[in-house]
Amino acid sequence: MLSIVTRVRDKIKPISLSQFNFVLAIWLGLVLNIAFFQKIQNLTPYQGPKAYLFLTATVLVIIAAYNLIFQLLQWTWNAKIFAYILLFIGGFTAYFVNSLGVVISPEQIQNMMQTDAREVGDLLSLRFVLWTLAFVLFPILCVSLIRIKRETLARKVTKKLLTGAGSLLLVGGLLFVFYVDFAAIFREHRDLKGMISPQNAISATLSYYRKSAPKKNLPLIHYGEDAHLVQQVKENAKPKLMLLVVGETARAESFSLNGYGKNTNPELSKLNVINFNQVSSCGTATAVSVPCMFSGMPRKDYDEQLASHREGLLDIAQRAGYKVTWIDNNSGCKGTCNRVEQYQIPQQLKDKWCDKSGDCHDEILVDSLKTYLAAIPESDKTPRLIVLHQMGSHGPAYYQRSTTAFQPFKPSCDTNAIQGCSRTELLNSYDNSIVYTDHVLSSLIQVLKGNSAYQTGFWYLSDHGESTGEHGLYLHGSPYAIAPTQQTHIPMLMWFSPEWAEQNSAQITCLAAQKSKELSQDNLFPSLLSLLDVKTQVADEQNNMLQQCETKKKA
Structure with missing residues (x-):
C-alpha cells in the first residue's frame, strides 16, 4: 500500500510553496464555507448581477485573507503540518455549520469540552461519516501526496512578498469598495464570523480558554453562610420534600x-x-x-x-x-x-x-x-x-x-x-x-x-x-x-x-x-429557598417570586 502511495506521489508534478498556500486557501475559504456564503447572499441588499458581484467579492476577500495569512506563517518545513491541522479542524467545524446551522462560538467549545462519549455517539451518522471521508480525510490525503518544490530562500521570500502584497491589496480594495455593505451586515449579524471555518473554531477556542475555561485549584468560596430555616419542623408536623426536576432541551x-x-x-x-x-x-x-x-x-x-x-x-x-x-x-x-x-x-x-x-x-x-x-x-x-x-x-x-x-x-x-x-x-x-x-x-x-x-x-x-x-x-x-x-x-x-x-x-x-408573568431561571435561586423556608441575605429578593406578593401587600 505504501509503495502505491509513493508511486502516485512521484507522478504528481511538484508545486511551489506559494501555489500550495493558494490552493489550500481556496479549499478552506470557498469549499468549506458554502453555508456562510449562502447566508451572505440572503443578507445582501442587492438583486440580480450586483448581488452576485457582492457575493463574488466576499468569496475573494475570504480566500485572499487566508492566502495572506498562509504566506506569512507557512514555510516549506511547516506548511503540511499546518495544512493537516487546518483541514482537520475546518472539515469538522464545516460539517456542523453547513449541515446543522451551528454557529461555532466559545459556548459551543465549552459544550464540546464538557460532553461525554454518549453525547458524541449521538452525533455519529452515515452523513457524518461520508462528510468526514470527503471533506476531512480526502483533502488530507491529497496534501500528503503533493510535493512542494525546493526553491532558494530569496525566490521563496520574493514570491511570498508578491503574493502576500497582492492578497492584501485585494482584501483592502474590496473592503473599501463594499465597506458600507460589509459593515452593515456584520454589525447586525455578529454571529457570522462563527460560520467561517476554520477560523471560527480557532477564535472560539482561544476566547474560551481566555475567558471561560475553569481555572484549576481555585479555593472554594463559601456563600450564604447565614442560611437557616425560618421555622423548624414541628414534632407532629410533616417535613417538606421538594422535588426539583431539571429538564433537558425542552422548549x-x-x-x-x-x-x-x-x-x-x-x-x-x-x-x-x-x-x-x-x-x-x-x-x-x-x-x-x-x-x-x-x-x-x-x-x-x-x-x-x-x-x-x-x-x-x-x-x-x-x-x-x-x-x-x-x-x-x-x-x-x-x-x-x-x-x-x-x-x-x-x-x-x-x-x-x-x-x-x-x-x-x-x-x-x-x-x-x-x-x-x-x-x-x-x-x-x-x-x-x-x-x-x-x-x-x-x-x-x-x-x-x-x-x-x-x-x-x-x-x-x-x-x-x-x-x-x-x-x-x-x-x-x-x-x-x-x-x-x-x-x-x-x-x-x-x-x-x-x-x-x-x-x-x-x-x-x-x-x-x-x-x-x-x-x-x-x-x-x-x-x-x-x-x-x-x-x-x-x-x-x-x-x-x-x-x-x-x-x-x-x-x-x-x-x-404569576403564571403569565415574564420570569426566568434567575427566579429559581431565591424562590426555591423561600419555598423551603430558608433565609439568607445572599438571596436576591427582587427575583423571589414569593416576595412579589409580600411587596404588593405592603404597597
Whole structure:
C-alpha cells in the first residue's frame, strides 16, 4: 500500500510553496464555507448581477485573507503540518455549520469540552461519516501526496512578498469598495464570523480558554453562610420534600400547556399544576444554564469562573438543614452538586431502562425516586431537596428519547442525521420526546402524591430549548444575543400536595398569580429557598417570586 502511495506521489508534478498556500486557501475559504456564503447572499441588499458581484467579492476577500495569512506563517518545513491541522479542524467545524446551522462560538467549545462519549455517539451518522471521508480525510490525503518544490530562500521570500502584497491589496480594495455593505451586515449579524471555518473554531477556542475555561485549584468560596430555616419542623408536623426536576432541551413552544397545537401534555393537563408560560433560560446550553441557575447570579451578571468555585443553591439548602440529593440521567451536574449526595442508581434499574451504549430512558428517574424514598426510615424527619436531571429531549437522536408507548406522532425521524429528515418527521420525533417527558413528570407527581411522610412540592424547568430547523438552525448553543426563542423560551411548572397547600396556601395563590408573568431561571435561586423556608441575605429578593406578593401587600 505504501509503495502505491509513493508511486502516485512521484507522478504528481511538484508545486511551489506559494501555489500550495493558494490552493489550500481556496479549499478552506470557498469549499468549506458554502453555508456562510449562502447566508451572505440572503443578507445582501442587492438583486440580480450586483448581488452576485457582492457575493463574488466576499468569496475573494475570504480566500485572499487566508492566502495572506498562509504566506506569512507557512514555510516549506511547516506548511503540511499546518495544512493537516487546518483541514482537520475546518472539515469538522464545516460539517456542523453547513449541515446543522451551528454557529461555532466559545459556548459551543465549552459544550464540546464538557460532553461525554454518549453525547458524541449521538452525533455519529452515515452523513457524518461520508462528510468526514470527503471533506476531512480526502483533502488530507491529497496534501500528503503533493510535493512542494525546493526553491532558494530569496525566490521563496520574493514570491511570498508578491503574493502576500497582492492578497492584501485585494482584501483592502474590496473592503473599501463594499465597506458600507460589509459593515452593515456584520454589525447586525455578529454571529457570522462563527460560520467561517476554520477560523471560527480557532477564535472560539482561544476566547474560551481566555475567558471561560475553569481555572484549576481555585479555593472554594463559601456563600450564604447565614442560611437557616425560618421555622423548624414541628414534632407532629410533616417535613417538606421538594422535588426539583431539571429538564433537558425542552422548549416552551412545544408544550400544549402553552398553546401548542399538538397534544404533547396529555397527562400533565389533567393534573393541578401551575404552568408558567413566559420563562427564559440563562443560557442556550447545559454547561451554562445549569451552573447559572444554581449560582445565585442573574443571567446579566453571571460569572462562570466565580460560579465554578463558589457555593450555590444546593450548598445553602444543605447548610440550612435540608438533606440534598442529586439523581442524574444526563451528563452530570456541571459542578453544582459536588458537595451534596449524588445518588447512585441501582444496577437493576440500569438493566431495566438503559441500552448497551449507556443511554437510559427517563423513567429510570421515576423508579430511582421510588427506591430512594422507600429507603428513608420512618423516624427520619429531615426535610429534603431532591434534584433529578433528565435526559429529556437531548438531540439529535430525538427518536431515542421516548419509548414506543409514547410516540403518537408519525411519521418520525428515526435517525440522528436530522438534517436529512422532512420538517414533519423531525418535529414529530421531537414532539414525541416531549410527550414522554410529560409522562415522566406526571409519574413523578404521582409518586409524590402517594407519599404520606412529607408535605411534597414539585418544580420542573428545562435548562434551555432547541432549534429544529427554524431559520436554518438545529440543536442549541447559539450565542444568547442572537439565539432564537426556540432555544431560550423554556417550560416551567409546579405542583404541590394538599398538605403543602394547606400549610402554605398563600404561597400557592401567589405563584398561581404569576403564571403569565415574564420570569426566568434567575427566579429559581431565591424562590426555591423561600419555598423551603430558608433565609439568607445572599438571596436576591427582587427575583423571589414569593416576595412579589409580600411587596404588593405592603404597597
